[in-house]
Amino acid sequence: MKIIIIGGVAAGAKVAAKSKRELPEAEVHIYTQDDYVSYSSCGMPYYIAGDIKDWDKLIVRSIEEFEKSGIHIHTRSEVTKILPADKKIVVKPLDKEEWQFIEYDKLIIATGASAFIPDFANIKNKRIYTLRSLNDGIALKEGMNKANHITIVGGGYIAIELIEAFVKNKKKVTLIERSPFVLSMLDEDISSLVQEYILANSNNLVKIINNDTVSEILGEEPVLDIVTSKGYGFETDMVVVSAGVKPNVEIAKDAGIEIGTTGAIKVNSRMETNIKDIYACGDCAEKINMISHTPSWVPLGSTANKEGRVCAINVCGGVEDFEGILGSAVLRYDMLNISKTGLTEKEALKLNYDAVSVNITKRDKAGYMPEVKNVTLKLIADKRSHKILGAQAIGCGDADKRINTVSVGLLQGITVEELIDVDLTYAPPFSTSIDILISAAQILKSKLN
Amino acid sequence: MKIIIIGGVAAGAKVAAKSKRELPEAEVHIYTQDDYVSYSSCGMPYYIAGDIKDWDKLIVRSIEEFEKSGIHIHTRSEVTKILPADKKIVVKPLDKEEWQFIEYDKLIIATGASAFIPDFANIKNKRIYTLRSLNDGIALKEGMNKANHITIVGGGYIAIELIEAFVKNKKKVTLIERSPFVLSMLDEDISSLVQEYILANSNNLVKIINNDTVSEILGEEPVLDIVTSKGYGFETDMVVVSAGVKPNVEIAKDAGIEIGTTGAIKVNSRMETNIKDIYACGDCAEKINMISHTPSWVPLGSTANKEGRVCAINVCGGVEDFEGILGSAVLRYDMLNISKTGLTEKEALKLNYDAVSVNITKRDKAGYMPEVKNVTLKLIADKRSHKILGAQAIGCGDADKRINTVSVGLLQGITVEELIDVDLTYAPPFSTSIDILISAAQILKSKLN
Numbered sequence: 001m002k003i004i005i006i007g008g009v010a011a012g013a014k015v016a017a018k019s020k021r022e023l024p025e026a027e028v029h030i031y032t033q034d035d036y037v038s039y040s041s042c043g044m045p046y047y048i049a050g051d052i053k054d055w056d057k058l059i060v061r062s063i064e065e066f067e068k069s070g071i072h073i074h075t076r077s078e079v080t081k082i083l084p085a086d087k088k089i090v091v092k093p094l095d096k097e098e099w100q101f102i103e104y105d106k107l108i109i110a111t112g113a114s115a116f117i118p119d120f121a122n123i124k125n126k127r128i129y130t131l132r133s134l135n136d137g138i139a140l141k142e143g144m145n146k147a148n149h150i151t152i153v154g155g156g157y158i159a160i161e162l163i164e165a166f167v168k169n170k171k172k173v174t175l176i177e178r179s180p181f182v183l184s185m186l187d188e189d190i191s192s193l194v195q196e197y198i199l200a201n202s203n204n205l206v207k208i209i210n211n212d213t214v215s216e217i218l219g220e221e222p223v224l225d226i227v228t229s230k231g232y233g234f235e236t237d238m239v240v241v242s243a244g245v246k247p248n249v250e251i252a253k254d255a256g257i258e259i260g261t262t263g264a265i266k267v268n269s270r271m272e273t274n275i276k277d278i279y280a281c282g283d284c285a286e287k288i289n290m291i292s293h294t295p296s297w298v299p300l301g302s303t304a305n306k307e308g309r310v311c312a313i314n315v316c317g318g319v320e321d322f323e324g325i326l327g328s329a330v331l332r333y334d335m336l337n338i339s340k341t342g343l344t345e346k347e348a349l350k351l352n353y354d355a356v357s358v359n360i361t362k363r364d365k366a367g368y369m370p371e372v373k374n375v376t377l378k379l380i381a382d383k384r385s386h387k388i389l390g391a392q393a394i395g396c397g398d399a400d401k402r403i404n405t406v407s408v409g410l411l412q413g414i415t416v417e418e419l420i421d422v423d424l425t426y427a428p429p430f431s432t433s434i435d436i437l438i439s440a441a442q443i444l445k446s447k448l449n
Numbered sequence: 450m451k452i453i454i455i456g457g458v459a460a461g462a463k464v465a466a467k468s469k470r471e472l473p474e475a476e477v478h479i480y481t482q483d484d485y486v487s488y489s490s491c492g493m494p495y496y497i498a499g500d501i502k503d504w505d506k507l508i509v510r511s512i513e514e515f516e517k518s519g520i521h522i523h524t525r526s527e528v529t530k531i532l533p534a535d536k537k538i539v540v541k542p543l544d545k546e547e548w549q550f551i552e553y554d555k556l557i558i559a560t561g562a563s564a565f566i567p568d569f570a571n572i573k574n575k576r577i578y579t580l581r582s583l584n585d586g587i588a589l590k591e592g593m594n595k596a597n598h599i600t601i602v603g604g605g606y607i608a609i610e611l612i613e614a615f616v617k618n619k620k621k622v623t624l625i626e627r628s629p630f631v632l633s634m635l636d637e638d639i640s641s642l643v644q645e646y647i648l649a650n651s652n653n654l655v656k657i658i659n660n661d662t663v664s665e666i667l668g669e670e671p672v673l674d675i676v677t678s679k680g681y682g683f684e685t686d687m688v689v690v691s692a693g694v695k696p697n698v699e700i701a702k703d704a705g706i707e708i709g710t711t712g713a714i715k716v717n718s719r720m721e722t723n724i725k726d727i728y729a730c731g732d733c734a735e736k737i738n739m740i741s742h743t744p745s746w747v748p749l750g751s752t753a754n755k756e757g758r759v760c761a762i763n764v765c766g767g768v769e770d771f772e773g774i775l776g777s778a779v780l781r782y783d784m785l786n787i788s789k790t791g792l793t794e795k796e797a798l799k800l801n802y803d804a805v806s807v808n809i810t811k812r813d814k815a816g817y818m819p820e821v822k823n824v825t826l827k828l829i830a831d832k833r834s835h836k837i838l839g840a841q842a843i844g845c846g847d848a849d850k851r852i853n854t855v856s857v858g859l860l861q862g863i864t865v866e867e868l869i870d871v872d873l874t875y876a877p878p879f880s881t882s883i884d885i886l887i888s889a890a891q892i893l894k895s896k897l898n
Contacts, residue, residue, distance in 0.1 A: 010882065043817055043877050057817040157876075290872070301882045302875035309891075323870040330874035339874050368492055368506040400879050401850040408857040408871050421772040422860055423739070424853050425779035425788050426751035427606075428492045433459070433750045442758075 001026040003315060004089060004104035006079045006251070008037030009133075010301050011282025012110030013061060014308025015315065016071045022316035029072045029102075031079050031091055036134045037063060042301050044137035045161035048144060049168045055138055082107065082255035084275045106277050106315045109257075109265060110308070111248035113283035113299045117241055118153070120217045127221055128239045131158060140240065147171060147237035151226055153214050154243035155182030157331050160198070162240060164333050167202045174207045174236065176214055176228060185329075187344045189359050190378055190392045194338055197394075201334045214239075245299060247284045260286035262297035269321035271311035279315060281307035288324035291342055291389060291410055292351050298327055327390070328407050335396040339403040342390025342410045345380050354383035358444045362436040364397025366428035373397030379406075379416075379440040386415040386448055398430075402437045416445050450475040452764060453538060453553035455528045455700075457486030458582075459750050460731025461559030462510065463757025464764065465520045471765035478521045478551075480528050480540055485583045486512060491750050493586035494607065497593060498614035504587055531556065531704035533724045555726050555764045558706075558714060559757070560697035562732040562748045566690055567602070569666045576670055577688045580607060589689065596620060596686035600675055602663050603692035604631030606780050609647070611689060613782050616651045623656045623685065625663055625677060634778075636793045638808050639827055639841045643787055646843075650783045663688075694748060696733045709735035711746035718770035720760035728764060730756035737773035740791055740838060740859055741800050747776055776839070777856050784845040788852035791839025791859045794829050803832035807893045811885040813846025815877035822846030828855075828865075828889040835864040835897055847879075851886045865893050 003019050005012045008030040016028050030037055038061040046052050063073045074091070080099070081090040089107065091100040115130035117123055129140045144150065150166050152159050155177030166173045175182065181191040182198070195208060212232065217239055218225040227233045247264040249257075258274040260266035264286035271279045283299035285307060303325055313320040328341040348355035359378040365371065375395035381388050391406040393399035409419060419441040426433055434442075452468050454461045457479040465477050479486055487510040495501045512522045523540070529548070530539040538556065540549040564579035566572055578589045593599065599615050601608050604626030615622045624631065630640040631647065644657060661681065666688060667674040676682045696713040698706075707723040709715035713735035716722055720730045732748035734756060752774055762769040777790040797804035808827040814820065824844035830837050840855040842848035858868060868890040875882055883891075 040815060040817070040877065040882070042875070042882070043815055046818065046877060051819055052817050290870075300875060302873065302880075302884075305882045306887070324872075326872035328872040328874045330876045330879045332876065332878045337879075339879075341872070341874065366489060366492055368489070368501050369495065370500055398850070400874055401847070401853055404850055404854045404873050405857050407873055408854050408863065408868075409861070411867060411871050412858070412861040412863065414857065414861065418860060419857075421739075422857050423773075423775035423777040423790070424751065424856055425777045425790065425849055426491070426749060427779045427781065428489065428495060429781045430779045430786075430788075430849050431751075433489070433491070433754045435751075438755070 002103060002105045003028045003108070004102060004106070005030045005108040005110055006089070007110035007112050007282070008032045008034070008073065009039060009041060009112055010304035011308040011311070012108065013038035014305050015108050015110060015281065015312045016066065017061070018309050018312030019316055020069055020071055022312060022318065026316065028070070029074060030066070031074045031077045031089070033076065033078045033094060034133055034135070035075055037066065037073055037075065039134050040301065041132065044131060044134070045158065045165050047137055048141045048162065049165035055134060058134065079251060082251055082278070084255055084278060087277065106279065108311060108315065109252050109273070109278065109280040109284055110282045111251070111284045113245040113247050115241060116244040116246050118214065118243055120214065125217065125220070125224065127224055127237065128217065128241060130241050131162070132245070143238050144169060144171060149174070149236045151176065151236040151239045153239060153241045155179070155184065155208070156242060156244065157183070157329065159242040160331060160333050162242065163198060163202065163206055167205050170205070172205050174209065174234065176209045176212055178211065178213045180210050182208060183338070185344070186340060186392055187346055187378060190376070190394055193376060193394060194333070194336065197336045198333055245283070247297065247299070249284055252280065252284070260295050262286050262295050264297045269323065270314040271307055271322060272314070279311050281311040290324040290326055294351065296325060296327070298325055300329065326407055326410050328403065330400050330403070336394060337396070337399040338394045339400040340390070340392040341403050341407040342388070343380065344390060344392065348380055348382070348389045353389055355380050355389060356383050356444065356447050358440050358447060360436065360440050360443065362439060363432055364395065364436070365430060366432055369428050371429070375399045375402065375436055377402055377436050377440050379444050381416045381444055381448065383448060386417060388414050388416060388419060402435070405437060416441050416448060420445060451552060451554045452477045452557070453551060453555070454479045454557040454559055455538070456559035456561055456731065457481045457483070457522065458488060458490060458561055459753035460757040460760070461557065462487035463754050464557050464559060464730065464761045465515065466510070467758050467761030468765055469518055469520055471761060471767065475765070477519070478523060480523045480526045480538070482525065482527045482543060483582055483584070484524055486515065486522055486524070488583050489750065490581065493580060493583070494610035494614050496586055497590045497611065498617045504583060507583065528700060531700055531727070533704055533727060536726065555728065557760060557764065558701055558722070558727065558729040558733055559731045560700070560733045562694040562696050564690060565693040565695050567663065567692055569663065574666065574669070574673065576673055576686065577666065577690060579690050580611070581694070592687050593618060593620060598623070598685045600625065600685040600688045602688060602690045604628070604633065604657070605691060605693065606632070606778065608691040609780060609782050611691065612647060612651065612655055616654050619654070621654050623658065623683065625658045625661055627660065627662050629659050631657060632787070634793070635789060635841055636795055636827060639825070639843055642825060642843060643782070643785065646785045647782055694732070696746065696748070698733055701729065701733070709744050711735050711744050713746045718772065719763040720756055720771060721763070728760050730760040739773040739775055743800065745774060745776070747774055749778065775856055775859050777852065779849050779852070785843060786845070786848040787843045788849040789839070789841040790852050790856040791837070792829065793839060793841065797829055797831070797838045802838055804829055804838060805832050805893065805896050807889050807896060809885065809889050809892065811888060812881055813844060813885070814879060815881055818877050820878070824848050824851065824885055826851055826885050826889050828893050830865045830893055830897065832897060835866060837863050837865060837868060851884070854886060865890050865897060869894060
């Protein structure tokens with residue numbers, strides 16, 4: 001049994017390790033264009049910030065460890081074609097002008113995602129960076145060290161983590177975001193508070209330009225000129241493009257593998273594509289939203305790991321299903337925790353739910369405890385079924401705890417009334433006697449009736 | 450409509466406030482033996498520790514605020530009898546030799562619980578303390594200030610919080626616990642780790658004597674002599690009896706109100722007793738365990754608040770049910786968080802579940818984050834149904850988050866397989882890419898099959 005995996009960051013590395021454990025006699029190979037496998041992309045902002053001193057701390061499992069456990073790693077090796085009829089792939093080593101034809105019994109596509117690059121004239125400029133691979137992270141940190149002013153294009157999760165990293169390193173930052181506020185995946189009553197917090201907690205180093213996009217990046221090193229669509233112009237030392245990601249599906253598409261409506265590879269709950277013996281998992285694969293049961297594409301390391309595990313079990317002859325995602329996410333800016341699960345109100349309305357919401361701010365601990373902080377929680381429910389649809393929480397207090405609590409409820413279609421009955425833990429250093437989550441559910445219940 | 454409430458700490462205060470909001474024209478009275486109403490008993494260890502400087506910070510709502518909102522507070526007033534046939538109570542002011550007969554339309558018993566006092570000869574000694582009321586807390590702090598060595602009898606939640614308070618004040622502490630480890634409500638594979646942590650993090654000020662009880666307290670001020678059942682003897686300056694609590698049910702029992710098998714007042718989900726127009730809620734009332742559906746008595750401030758709310762709605766003519774408890778609890782000792790929900794393994798076995806468990810230790814955040822700590826998580830499931838029965842977590846990392854997440858699952862009878870599918874939030878400062886909860890569920894799944 002020869003298992004070939006294309007890509008080796010999160011999902012690919014997981015499939016390899018788990019397959020070898022499930023089926024020790026299998027021959028397992030990872031092919032990747034990258035210099036590294038099995039690393040935490042999510043940790044790179046903290047390496048850039050300086051919280052983590054050495055980038056090799058981000059490597060979960062070294063190439064030597066993989067090889068020692070009998071897994072063959074082929075770095076700097078591009079897979080240029082899949083030939084499903086012959087059950088072969090075509091591999092081109094980056095450093096050689098040769099093509100290898102490699103047979104497989106089971107093929108796993110774990111090609112991940114790439115930064116979405118807007119169509120700037122000057123995109124090849126060395127001072128324009130993206131952040132996906134470990135090499136990107138190492139280069140970005142080196143670039144940052146030489147810059148005084150950094151421009152971030154886009155205001156998603158990674159962009160916010162990068163602001164924190166740059167501010168820690170005393171860099172001036174201008175961020176350009178096309179939406180009215182950063183983190184446009186959240187509802188505006190939450191994202192506006194996040195933006196306010198960032199501006200108030202960045203030592204006056206950060207400027208955010210909203211409702212605008214970069215139209216041109218002109219000039220050469222050492223100084224670039226940014227021109228926005230609204231005609232605003234300024235000089236910068238370096239640009240990070242963090243304007244979203246897209247799944248790497250080209251070789252899959254080319255081989256006749258079905259692509260879903262989200263643009264990612266369509267898979268069933270066993271991580272199987274439409275072509276026999278070809279699987280896909282991780283950021284290149286489409287997911288199902290467990291609330292709306294609609295296709296969804298949220299590329300996250302936690303999901304990639306779970307899909308990798310499920311994929312390996314099925315590849316090795318077992319049976320396991322990946323049921324889908326809830327859109328859970330968390331990030332930190334300085335002391336502010338930002339967390340969400342399920343549908344936002346705007347997503348719910350778009351999906352034709354009769355969404356009702358409540359947005360309250362309350363203490364995260366007993367008010368008399370010295371370490372008490374606030375949490376703002378938004379809870380969204382469907383007026384017809386009374387089912388909870390999603391939640392968003394931010395605060396210097398423990399926002400994430402409340403969101404994970406909601407996540408489990410979402411999995412089982414919890415109603416607002418049922419959520420009121422949850423027996424959450426209580427002691428003064430941990431919550432108020434009526435937790436903000438219960439308070440929010442109580443208010444939402446009266447709104448529903 | 451005249452609503453009379455006996456007791457005014459958590460449940461009683463909540464019934465009063467909520468009833469007045471639901472039915473502004475109602476006449477609402479609280480009768481209590483105490484000098485205070487509406488305070489946080491749970492906060493007293495932090496007042497004793499010195500984390501909270503003034504005890505009045507523990508008062509949630511002052512008597513003046515109650516009176517201003519039209520709620521009549523009668524402190525230092527003992528209710529000596531309930532006369533259900535006449536719909537009257539008999540009140541004896543503590544400071545006067547008189548008895549008042551007060552009529553009610555609806556009567557709410559919220560008499561709380563008292564410290565269980567073992568049968569020592571010398572129990573009236575001024576240097577023997579308990580901790581239930583705010584007056585107890587104030588006296589205990591004054592007592593502590595004069596002591597060098599303090600003996601704690603019993604090793605439950607409050608005892609552990611008091612060790613922290615005493616160690617912070619540089620007092621020597623000897624704790625005597627009849628079980629092999631403190632926190633005997635937890636399974637021993639967890640409670641043993643807690644005891645180990647306490648001993649290792651108490652500046653050598655704490656000694657714990659297990660498998661023994663106090664048989665006698667002899668002597669007079671300023672020094673008491675403790676003699677244990679095993680014949681061990683030592684001198685101490687002060688004793689805190691924290692050997693459990695018992696519900697205050699005497700007047701209820703005397704009035705013919707049904708007492709449940711747990712010794713607390715039997716109520717239905719509307720908080721109604723067996724006698725029309727008499728309700729009970731808070732620590733004096735029996736609860737239903739939502740997992741086993743058996744009567745249970747876990748007196749906690751969070752439950753008392755919820756029951757008070759439900760009680761008030763029903764008292765005022767609405768309809769609301771209190772579904773029960775899950776046995777969720779949390780406490781902190783120094784940096785260690787200790788949290789549980791649902792049944793322990795020993796409780797599950799006692800209730801004839803075919804309990805299987807897993808106990809794992811894992812990092813609470815990505816391993817490369819500077820603030821990473823460990824969490825130990827025990828997950829218990831039923832072998833026949835695969836349903837999760839309970840969880841316990843301890844650690845200097847975020848243990849409580851994982852337990853609240855399980856709580857919601859328990860409410861809905863989540864299985865081990867379903868728990869694996871939960872989409873928990875992930876970012877390096879918050880969890881590992883496969884959260885310890887998911888890892889534990891994955892291991893438990895393989896144990897079940």
